[in-house]
Amino acid sequence: xxxxxxxxxxxxxxxxxxxxxxxxxxxxxxxxxxxxxxxxxxxxxxxxxxxxxxxxxxxxxxxxxxxxxxxxxxxxxxxxxxxxxxxxxxxxxxxxxxxxxxxxxxxxxxxxxxxxxxxxxxxxxxxxxxxxxxxxxxxxxxxxxxxxxxxxxxxxxxxxxxxxxxxxxxxxxxxxxxxxxxxxxxxxxxxxxxxxxxxxxxxxxxxxxxxxxxxxxxxxxxxxxxxxxxxxxxxxxxxxxxxxxxxxxxxxxxxxxxxxxxxxxxxxxxxxxxxxxxxxxxxxxxxxxxxxxxxxxxxxxxxxxxxxxxxxxxxxxxxxxxxxxxxxxxxxxxx
Amino acid sequence: xxxxxxxxxxxxxxxxxxxxxxxxxxxxxxxxxxxxxxxxxxxxxxxxxxxxxxxxxxxxxxxxxxxxxxxxxxxxxxxxxxxxxxxxxxxxxxxxxxxxxxxxxxxxxxxxxxxxxxxxxxxxxxxxxxxxxxxxxxxxxxxxxxxxxxxxxxxxxxxxxxxxxxxxxxxxxxxxxxxxxxxxxxxxxxxxxxxxxxxxxxxxxxxxxxxxxxxxxxxxxxxxxxxxxxxxxxxxxxxxxxxxxxxxxxxxxxxxxxxxxxxxxxxxxxxxxxxxxxxxxxxxxxxxxxxxxxxxxxxxxxxxxxxxxxxxxxxxxxxxxxxxxxxxxxxxxx
Ligand SMILES: Nc1ncnc2c1ncn2[C@@H]1O[C@H](COP(=O)(O)OP(=O)(O)OP(=O)(O)O)[C@@H](O)[C@H]1O
Ligand SMILES: Nc1ncnc2c1ncn2[C@@H]1O[C@H](COP(=O)(O)OP(=O)(O)OP(=O)(O)O)[C@@H](O)[C@H]1O
Ligand SMILES: [Mg+2]
Ligand SMILES: [Mg+2]
Numbered sequence: 001x002x003x004x005x006x007x008x009x010x011x012x013x014x015x016x017x018x019x020x021x022x023x024x025x026x027x028x029x030x031x032x033x034x035x036x037x038x039x040x041x042x043x044x045x046x047x048x049x050x051x052x053x054x055x056x057x058x059x060x061x062x063x064x065x066x067x068x069x070x071x072x073x074x075x076x077x078x079x080x081x082x083x084x085x086x087x088x089x090x091x092x093x094x095x096x097x098x099x100x101x102x103x104x105x106x107x108x109x110x111x112x113x114x115x116x117x118x119x120x121x122x123x124x125x126x127x128x129x130x131x132x133x134x135x136x137x138x139x140x141x142x143x144x145x146x147x148x149x150x151x152x153x154x155x156x157x158x159x160x161x162x163x164x165x166x167x168x169x170x171x172x173x174x175x176x177x178x179x180x181x182x183x184x185x186x187x188x189x190x191x192x193x194x195x196x197x198x199x200x201x202x203x204x205x206x207x208x209x210x211x212x213x214x215x216x217x218x219x220x221x222x223x224x225x226x227x228x229x230x231x232x233x234x235x236x237x238x239x240x241x242x243x244x245x246x247x248x249x250x251x252x253x254x255x256x257x258x259x260x261x262x263x264x265x266x267x268x269x270x271x272x273x274x275x276x277x278x279x280x281x282x283x284x285x286x287x288x289x290x291x292x293x294x295x296x297x298x299x300x301x302x303x304x305x306x307x308x309x310x311x312x313x314x315x316x317x318x319x320x321x322x323x324x325x326x327x328x329x330x331x332x333x334x335x
Numbered sequence: 336x337x338x339x340x341x342x343x344x345x346x347x348x349x350x351x352x353x354x355x356x357x358x359x360x361x362x363x364x365x366x367x368x369x370x371x372x373x374x375x376x377x378x379x380x381x382x383x384x385x386x387x388x389x390x391x392x393x394x395x396x397x398x399x400x401x402x403x404x405x406x407x408x409x410x411x412x413x414x415x416x417x418x419x420x421x422x423x424x425x426x427x428x429x430x431x432x433x434x435x436x437x438x439x440x441x442x443x444x445x446x447x448x449x450x451x452x453x454x455x456x457x458x459x460x461x462x463x464x465x466x467x468x469x470x471x472x473x474x475x476x477x478x479x480x481x482x483x484x485x486x487x488x489x490x491x492x493x494x495x496x497x498x499x500x501x502x503x504x505x506x507x508x509x510x511x512x513x514x515x516x517x518x519x520x521x522x523x524x525x526x527x528x529x530x531x532x533x534x535x536x537x538x539x540x541x542x543x544x545x546x547x548x549x550x551x552x553x554x555x556x557x558x559x560x561x562x563x564x565x566x567x568x569x570x571x572x573x574x575x576x577x578x579x580x581x582x583x584x585x586x587x588x589x590x591x592x593x594x595x596x597x598x599x600x601x602x603x604x605x606x607x608x609x610x611x612x613x614x615x616x617x618x619x620x621x622x623x624x625x626x627x628x629x630x631x632x633x634x635x636x637x638x639x640x641x642x643x644x645x646x647x648x649x650x651x652x653x654x655x656x657x658x659x660x661x662x663x664x665x666x667x668x669x
Contacts, residue, residue, distance in 0.1 A: 197379040199609075
């Protein structure tokens with residue numbers, strides 16, 4: 001392995017501490033609290049999977065971590081402290097810009113289409129380097145090549161290619177290369193496999209897994225597929241209607257889900273072995289504008305375990321055992 | 336009953352700047368589906384699954400081979416019969432957004448085909464309304480809750496149910512579901528898969544299920560046949576659970592390895608492997624195994640001779656060196 005790669009001993013894994021984060025979109029129909037009172041510790045050096053249905057606020061949370069929520073969204077309050085960088089929400093604009101790319105690498109949702117269609121991939125690497133004042137542009141290209149090669153691609157071909165010449169799976173790989181080429185210690189991947197077939201998905205996930213391990217980085221993986229988090233993530237965070245429903249160590253959450261929504265998501269995964277009748281569909285529709293207005297538990301309408309209290313009060317997000325937090329009145333804290 | 340023999344489809348090549356060679360999208364594919372039966376086609380993007388579905392639905396012609404629907408040959412029936420035959424085969428496409436006209440309510444979307452049906456059988460408006468309620472009920476939707484809505488007001492799962500309801504209005508005997516759940520939120524997919532399964536059971540509708548996801552193919556057609564397609568050819572075929580539990584072809588094994596392993600509930604199969612190299616869409620040499628360039632087990636013979644389907648009649652595979660491998664995740668004991 002080349003000396004360009006950061007060695008494990010040299011790097012200190014970067015964690016992120018999110019407190020009381022609130023993001024609102026102003027729309028014709030009113031204010032959408034897309035992220036509401038989120039407290040979350042992203043552990044350094046781990047893969048954290050953030051899962052939730054469409055509209056649950058995953059992308060908004062990711063954007064807020066980088067203080068890059070697009071109009072008409074607005075971060076109303078809260079803090080996002082990135083180790084070694086500071087609070088992304090109060091840093092001056094220039095330091096924020098530098099942090100995005102240098103410290104926080106990001107692959108956008110639909111990265112399929114986020115490359116510049118008119119410029120060759122290699123040029124885009126150089127543009128990225130210049131915008132971050134990279135002195136050694138040759139070294140940067142070399143790192144880009146190494147990464148592409150590492151991901152099973154013909155690096156020279158890819159660097160001279162335009163976006164339309166690459167398949168969906170290749171574009172995702174290129175997106176991951178961009179997120180890593182400046183040696184970011186945190187990478188945020190928003191739905192990196194959604195538009196891919198199973199085999200491309202598996203190979204992209206395999207790449208994420210091995211690069212994560214080699215570089216000892218902090219990885220945040222956003223997806224609506226429980227299977228993807230269950231396979232890859234060390235920790236899982238379940239979002240529902242802009243709030244956190246449950247988090248914990250992946251194997252623990254999968255084996256002993258506490259929140260009824262988490263249970264539902266796990267049961268709804270069809271399996272390739274065992275009894276098919278164990279798979280149960282999740283009922284109802286994903287959260288929408290009306291859900292956010294509810295005063296009680298956001299999951300109330302769809303919950304098979306609801307009681308009267310759930311309709312009137314929002315359950316607090318509380319510790320329910322070691323490394324585990326849950327927002328549900330039906331879950332008794334472990335002793 | 337549908338019977339397909341030695342189906343072949345070649346898309347002609349193009350000259351010029353964006354030109355390409357002729358594409359052999361489907362080669363030598365044969366299968367049959369009894370009434371109420373299920374056949375699934377699995378394979379990665381670009382392997383020819385959609386082309387097979389479109390041919391069965393009469394939307395694409397074919398280069399060679401025979402397609403028989405209830406004994407009638409699609410290539411030789413006269414035009415009017417052909418229409419009647421094809422009405423029995425309904426295609427459900429991947430994208431429910433595109434399949435529905437955004438400017439028309441659900442009621443309008445469903446009444447078009449129902450009017451045609453009503454005319455054919457001399458029924459009146461009351462019949463149309465009653466039938467509309469019936470088909471919506473079949474797909475698990477509350478008629479009052481959806482008929483006056485526009486497609487954008489529904490969730491992806493609800494929209495795909497409407498598309499299925501519309502297909503049911505013409506009382507088909509075959510549904511061709513092409514990636515019917517892949518655009519729907521994962522949490523809602525199982526509901527639609529269950530609906531397809533129920534339609535088979537209750538109405539004896541046969542199902543052709545096209546997907547890249549082995550698990551959903553198993554869910555709708557555990558009792559049916561599975562066809563693993565690679566670059567337009569059958570790599571492996573057999574009863575669904577046989578193919579999944581005793582896969583012989585390395586490509587099938589790659590697809591099965593790609594199914595996520597649920598940490599805490601399962602451990603990975605001991606032979607699990609995932610090829611990092613992407614499918615190349617170029618021409619393959621006529622006398623080599625199509626999968627050889629990506630196959631970790633390829634031998635010299637694989638580069639010089641294309642393997643034919645072999646194996647007992649029920650379960651067959653096109654591989655010179657078939658070998659069962661343990662790639663499916665194993666449930667952990669509690
Ligand atoms: N630009 C916008 N304008 C108005 N509302 C928005 C905007 N972007 C997101 N929202 C709303 O904010 C909420 C959260 O959206 P977000 O995109 O963060 O969800 P998500 O979990 O990433 O969903 P998906 O799985 O579909 O990507 C949704 O209700 C969405 O409608
Ligand atoms: N109209 C067409 N003209 C030329 N080539 C075509 C045409 N339609 C499909 N092809 C080619 O035929 C092959 C099979 O395509 P097909 O759409 O059937 O694959 P698929 O398995 O359905 O893929 P996906 O999973 O991406 O939907 C591909 O190489 C494709 O590029
Ligand atoms: Mg999103
Ligand atoms: Mg297709």
